[in-house]
Amino acid sequence: MLKKILLCLLLAIAPGFVRAATDAEARSLLAQAIGAASDDDQIKLTAQLPAAPTLKKGLIAWREGGVYLYDSGAAKIAYILDDATDADGKSKAFRIDTGELLKDPAGKPVLFVSSDLNAVDTSARLRRVIQTALDMLALADPDPQARRSAVMKLGMSQKKAYLALLEARRPLEKDVDVRNALDEAAALINLNDPATQAAAIRQLGDLHSIGSYKLLSTIAENPGSPNVKGARAALKQIDTYISWSNFYGTLFRGLSLGSILLIVALGLAITFGLMGVINMAHGEFIAVGAYATYVVQNVFGAGLALSPFGFSINLPGLNLSGARYDSYFLVSLPVAFLCAALVGLLLERAVIQFLYRRPLESLLATWGVSLVLQQSFRLVFGAANVQVNSPGWLSGNMTFHDVIFGYNRLFVIGFAVVIVIGTWLVLTKTPLGLLIRAVMQKRDMAACIGVRTERVNMMTFALGSGLAGLAGAFLSQIDNTGPSMGQHYIVDCFMTVVVGGVGNIVGAICSALGIGMIDETLQPFIGPVMGKITVLAMIILFLQWRPAGLFVTKSRSLEG
Amino acid sequence: MTKRETSLGALVAFVVIVVAPLLNALPPEESFFHLSNFSLNLYGKFLTFGVLAISVDLLWGYTGLLSLGQSLFFALGGYAFGMHLMLLIGKLGQYHSDLPDFMVFLGYPKLPPHWVPFKHFWFALGAVALVPGLLALVFGFLAFRSRIKGVYFSILTQALTYGACLLFYRNDFTFGGNNGLTDYKFLLGHDLRSAATQRALYISSALLLLGVYLFSRWLTTTKFGKVQRAIRDSENRVLFSGYAAANFKLFVFVVCAMIAGLGGALYVPQVGIINPSEMEPVKSLEAVVWVAVGGRGTLVGPIIGAVIVNAFKNYANRAFPDYWLMLEGLLFIFSVLFMPKGIVGLPAQIRAALSRPKREEEPAKPAAPAPAPVEAEAESV
Structure with a gap:
């Protein structure tokens, strides 16, 4: 003593x-x-x-x-x-x-x-x-994460000797998480002592201690224990906490998946929704953006040697490192947008402008384009996936109340918000947006009052394609960048736009978030593949109920 | 169809059905006239593709429904027949078990109940047509009831195919997952790898193609066929004239799914494997390419397209494998932009171009039936 x-x-x-x-x-x-x-x-x-x-x-x-x-x-x-x-x-x-x-x-x-x-x-x-x-020593570790796990280790051992140590540490600790962990560990130790058990159980319940779940269940299942009731109440408290934290986790993941869907589908909402062009090469525009990111990354790094079609191209590298190298991603965003917009512009001029009145044929021709593009990626960058490194500030995560927030997921949500607001501003506040809306609503009338509809078509398609490129720049950070990466997204993109209601950007936003949310909710129960299949089936059934999607563009036209 | 065309067609059918197998069977191998087993097998495969192409064309060229789900129906027919073939292997598999190899490998205790009736040839043969037909019936009922049409129909059928494809890739879906069904040994008591059996399969494929062709020709000349084309050209007018367009479409959709299933059933024993890659959405699009290249809205066109594109693909895949996909894409763009009636329509197109040599080119008006509703759609407010 x-x-x-x-x-x-x-x-x-x-x-x-x-x-x-x-x-x-x-x-x-x-x-x-x-x-x-x-x-x-x-x-x-x-x-x-x-x-x-x-x-x-x-x-x-x-x-x-x-x-x-x-x-x-x-x-x-x-x-x-x-x-x-x-x-x-x-x-x-x-x-x-x-x-x-x-x-x-x-x-x-x-x-x-x-x-x-x-x-x-x-x-x-x-x-x-x-x-x-x-x-x-471990309790005084400068890293809060290490401190926390050291505290919990002592707590889980349930040795009375550590109690003094923990209590001594308590007033010195500045980090809230670690302080909670200290309380939790102390309560865990007190759990062993019949005299303090009741109070400890109450405390563990209040602290939502997931770590003590097993110990508490043993007490709750032991009929001889005087604290069965208290343990049950504490377990219930913890259960509620777990389900809430799962709920928020799912909500967050659904939001980020929805944001990804939204980013990839927004360009399509413009080319398909506003212009009525079925662009099966939309996925390949995403890949153009991803490859553009790859090239920018290598220019910031050690350079890149490509040998497409027998020519050899050597891109010199800037050999940057650290934060400067990480900033490549910010540079790659506009580059990806411009590259994809340029490819879109070429496609519109070369193929699509002849097919505005034949949507089924535009579907087929753009599928041909997608084959050509895919093969071009293979010939230029190789058939294997290329390595795109995430900048440091996109990897890692933070934990808040047992919900893990990945930085890339947080970023994608912010990114989606920025892109949506940007698109909205372009469509509603700029002269180009005004022309786009005029031409898409009544092409003939717009032409009559002197709008050069051909040119507006061109710009609109380039805008939609550029958005796909932006999506690609982001996807290169969280997914594989390869020749057929676009194929993974094309069905999802079309589904998102169709469910949202064609020609309606608000609809696309709602359907992207909705699909993302449902997908993430289903995944823990039936796995990712079955989740995806279920979502597809639900979409088909949903269209029974609302054939024109969530938001119908009102029209007196027979086919509207 | 003129008399001359009819006799030409009969001649081609005779060559394909009778002469080619005879050339394979009779002349000695070193003879100039000998058709190798490999080639005959390849042609047999092309013929089943021709069946698939007709099913696409009956929908797209004649009814205006671009279905991107035909590869799914083709593969379903193939799976149904493949299941029968799997059960005929008996104890000759790698694991010498009554169960198919993949089931032993994946630890199935016994044959899943839905596999049991496939032991019977006639049941399997019925399933080949009925399984795709049933799926088409359910999906088509839902789709046509809510008046999903045009590109939406295409996108939805593609989604259906994609979903089914994901499902079949799963190991626990009892159809062999990734590897699919393969390693067949017998069919109706004959060794599947013998030249004679393969010849019989070839002849069956040719006969099936002929049968499907004649059936489609008959169907398109009936009153039903007229309504079908009317739906393609202006569905609203058909509706307003008092026809239940949805029922007509549903019927064609189901029939075409069954035709595709039959084609798939003959495809599987000839290539010796069926796996989920056969039902990927890309395969459906490929079948659409054949039709577009051959000439849609005709019945000969799809067959010609299927055979020519596949023969070319077969050649290109060996000669310049890196560029095949690119060529396929370009071929597709080219045929959509410049050959709206495909190879079959080429002579007429050339004649028309020659008859007005000096005139300025007219605004690109598709010679192919431009679906009128789409115009209204593009201009809707």
Whole structure:
């Protein structure tokens, strides 16, 4: 008991140590502890050690019997051996007190064979104290994530000895998540003690501790326990929390999947919805954007050598790195847009302008175009997928209340919002948008009052294609970039537009988010493939109910 | 059809059905006149493609319904027959079990119940036509009832095909997943790999094609055929004249699904495998290419298209594999833009071009039936 009080006191002043004690001081304190004469002195000194990360290696070695003493004549020097051995089986030695190489009085490094040496002895009591020091070290880790898992590890062990440690740490902790974890761990330990069990159960329930679910269920299922009721209530609380956090997780994933659908389908909503052109090559425009991103990335990096159709093209690289290299993605967005818009422009001039009145034929001709484009990708960039690296700020994620928010998913939602607003602004606030709407609503009348409808067609198609290119630039970050990548999206794109109601951008937004949401909700239950099939079936049935999609463009025309 | 064309057709049919198999069977292998087993097998495959092409054309060329689901019906027929062939392997498979190899591999305890009746040849033969027909009936009923037409019909049939394709790729769908059904040994007690059996399959394919052709010719000349074409040219007028256009369309759709299924059933024993890649949406589009190249709205056109495009594909895949897809795409664009009536319509097109040599080119008016409703659609407010 005395030891425990002492420990608490020491822990309370430990942070002062952490800041005051430099690494060198900490090391020499550890060396002193190892060199102390009696077991009791060793324990006392070890308990006083500051929580400095540099000590970790030495403490582990000490506990596991890997610390040796070197008699230099004047004093005994504690050291540990390097893991690596040379050809003779000898390894270098490092001093505990300085962390430097151990040298003999002549100044030459001393080498040892570990099997020849006798390690410093440790008693069971001492080893326990060393372990406590190590746990304390882990609790003071600068990384909150590591701190949290260290806390939970202590909690899950349910050893009463850790309680003091955790409670001492509690007031020092600044990170909210870690502080909650400390409470959770303490409650987990208290769970073992009949006296504190009831309170601990209540606390765990309030903390929505998913980690304690199993322990609580054992209590709830044990009819002899006085806390069955409390445990059940806590379990219920946790269940509610889990289902809410699942709900928000699904909502978020559905939103991001919907955003992806929206990004890929928005261009089609313009070319198909507004212009009535069935562009089966839409998927390949997405691929054009993705490949444009790939090229930009390589120009920012080490350059790119391509050999399409027997010509060889060498693109010099800028050899950037770090944040500058990561900024390639921002540059690639306009490049992807322009490339895809240009290809769209060519396609419109070469093929589609002859087929405005024959939508079925435009379907077939653009499918031919998609074959040509796919094969061109294969010949230029190779049949295999190309490697597009995500910039650092797109990878990684953050966790909030047990819901994981991936940065790329967050980005896609923002990206979709920006693109939708941008498209809306172009269509409603610019002269081009005015012309586009005029021509799409009444082509003949627009022509009569002097609108050059041919040109507007061209621009509209280029706009739609460019949007597909933007989608491709983004998809290159989360999906494989390959010659047939467009094929994966084309059916989804058409479904999104048809469900939304052709000629209606708001409809496309609603249907993209709806389809994404339904897909993500179904996936956990029936798997991704069956989810997709179910969504397709639901769409076919949905069109029974609303053949013209969610939002019908009102018209007195017979076929409208 | 003039008398001359009829006799020409009869001659071609005679050559394909009688002469080609005889050339395979009678002359010795080194003879100049000998037709190798490989070639005959290849031609047999083309003939089943011809059946598929007619089913596409009856819908697209005659009714104005561009179905992108015909490859699904073709593959369903193939699967139905493939199931029968799988059960005939018996204990000769890799695992020497009564179950088909893939079932042993995937750990099925016994034959799934829906496989059992496929042991009987006649049941399988019926399923070949009825399974695609039934699916077409259900899907067509839903689609035509809600008056889904034009490109929407195409997109929906494509979605159907895509969904089914995903389903068949799954291992737990009891149809062999990725690898499909293969390694057949016997058919009706004959060794499937013997030249004689393959010859018989070839002759069956040719007869099926002839039968489907004659049936379609008869159908299109009846009053029904007239309504069919009327729906293609102006569905609203047909509706306003008191015809239930949806029922007519449904009937054609189901018939065409059955025809495609029959073609698929003969395709499978000749190539020796059926897997989900046969029902990918791309395959449907390919069949549409054959029809477009051959000439839609005619019955000879699809057959010519199927044979020529596939023969060319066969050649190009060996001669310049890198460029085949590109050529196919270009061929497609070209035939849509410049040959609206396909190869069959080419002579008339050339004659027309020659008869007015000096005139300025007229605005590109499709000689092919331009679906009038679409104009209204494009201009709707």
